[in-house]
Amino acid sequence: MTLESIRYRAGSLQILNQLLLPHQTTYEEIRSVQDAYEAIKSMKVRGAPAIAIVGCLSLAVELRAGAGGDDPVTFIRESLCHLTSARPTAVNMGRAARELMEFAENESMEKNSEQLRESVISWIEDMLERDVNDNKKIGNYGAQHILSGVPRDSVTILTHCNTGSLATAGYGTALGVVRSLHTLGRLKRVYCTETRPYNQGSRLTAYEAVAEGIPATLITDSMAALTMREMNITAVVVGADRVVANGDTANKVGTYQLAISAKHHGIPFYVAAPSTSCDLSLESGRDIIIEVRPPEELTSINGIPIAAPGIEVWNPAFDVTPHQLITGGIITELGVFLPSELQAALTGRLTAL
Numbered sequence: 411m412t413l414e415s416i417r418y419r420a421g422s423l424q425i426l427n428q429l430l431l432p433h434q435t436t437y438e439e440i441r442s443v444q445d446a447y448e449a450i451k452s453m454k455v456r457g458a459p460a461i462a463i464v465g466c467l468s469l470a471v472e473l474r475a476g477a478g479g480d481d482p483v484t485f486i487r488e489s490l491c492h493l494t495s496a497r498p499t500a501v502n503m504g505r506a507a508r509e510l511m512e513f514a515e516n517e518s519m520e521k522n523s524e525q526l527r528e529s530v531i532s533w534i535e536d537m538l539e540r541d542v543n544d545n546k547k548i549g550n551y552g553a554q555h556i557l558s559g560v561p562r563d564s565v566t567i568l569t570h571c572n573t574g575s576l577a578t579a580g581y582g583t584a585l586g587v588v589r590s591l592h593t594l595g596r597l598k599r600v601y602c603t604e605t606r607p608y609n610q611g612s613r614l615t616a617y618e619a620v621a622e623g624i625p626a627t628l629i630t631d632s633m634a635a636l637t638m639r640e641m642n643i644t645a646v647v648v649g650a651d652r653v654v655a656n657g658d659t660a661n662k663v664g665t666y667q668l669a670i671s672a673k674h675h676g677i678p679f680y681v682a683a684p685s686t687s688c689d690l691s692l693e694s695g696r697d698i699i700i701e702v703r704p705p706e707e708l709t710s711i712n713g714i715p716i717a718a719p720g721i722e723v724w725n726p727a728f729d730v731t732p733h734q735l736i737t738g739g740i741i742t743e744l745g746v747f748l749p750s751e752l753q754a755a756l757t758g759r760l761t762a763l
């Protein structure tokens with residue numbers, strides 16, 4: 411059973427409010443682009459692929475209700491620009507916006523407003539189906555690559571944040587690799603970090619693993635290096651919010667130090683991400699904008715203060731792992747590539763951002 415973070419049918423969209431997990435399973439209606447913007451900004455829905463999916467589906471819901479009137483192109487452009495501004499580091503929403511806008515402008519040359527709305531809705535629904543299919547390929551490619559490198563019957567993985575059904579179109583990226591290993595009967599255990607301050611690991615990844623009977627152990631972020639030394643970790647597999655041309659990768663804060671520790675312990679470090687999380691328009695990680703989130707997300711949990719009042723806070727939501735530390739490879743729906751191979755592998759698959 412994979413958890414449904416998103417429920418969509420023509421004209422209707424609901425999201426699982428991830429701020430309430432694991433204690434409450436509550437779905438909320440998304441009736442407009444603004445509803446989606448607020449859900450993404452507040453992280454009721456999160457995860458680079460899921461952000462793009464919810465953003466675009468909210469547009470489809472409004473278009474089905476006739477939004478944009480006689481000028482749907484302007485409505486579409488303004489909506490996509492607004493949605494892209496919600497969270498700046500993950501590239502998926504910006505990529506989808508760029509590609510959808512190009513499509514809509516081309517279609518508007520030969521279609522009336524009603525036909526254009528239908529055509530754009532179909533484009534969005536096709537994108538959802540493609541993302542679902544791509545996720546499964548990532549899981550399978552990643553599992554095969556990791557298994558090819560180990561003589562042992564089963565493997566132990568360490569992962570960070572949440573990259574499963576709650577962050578994607580369903581199967582997951584890094585957690586999709588774990589799912590594939592588990593389905594193959596080759597997963598001994600996955601260690602998941604709690605991932606402060608939003609606790610994607612303890613609240614979301616642990617929730618998915620327990621729901622599916624995946625053998626998982628929760629650790630604090632500070633236990634990761636000791637776990638790599640003591641627990642015979644086969645590979646570290648994480649997700650991505652933006653992989654750039656040289657393979658540098660922005661991902662949940664804490665990923666960089668995991669990569670350093672993996673290097674020290676001689677453990678292969680993998681990034682799992684669809685090609686839609688890649689941005690070849692940026693040369694290196696220095697060019698990636700890192701979202702800084704509100705201090706309260708670090709100084710309190712469920713509204714309960716856990717830090718000294720008045721303390722200064724720095725709360726970057728992501729950090730950048732240099733490509734030199736991504737020693738296992740970048741796992742995509744097209745295969746597993748070394749960072750140095752990525753640009754060639756993706757050129758032609760990706761439209762320029």
Ligand SMILES: CSC[C@H]1O[C@H](OP(=O)(O)O)[C@H](O)[C@@H]1O
Nearest residue numbers: 456457458573577649650661662
């Ligand atoms: C496949 S999800 C990718 C990525 O998104 C997460 O960030 P957030 O929870 O802030 O949206 C995390 O960095 C995952 O690795």
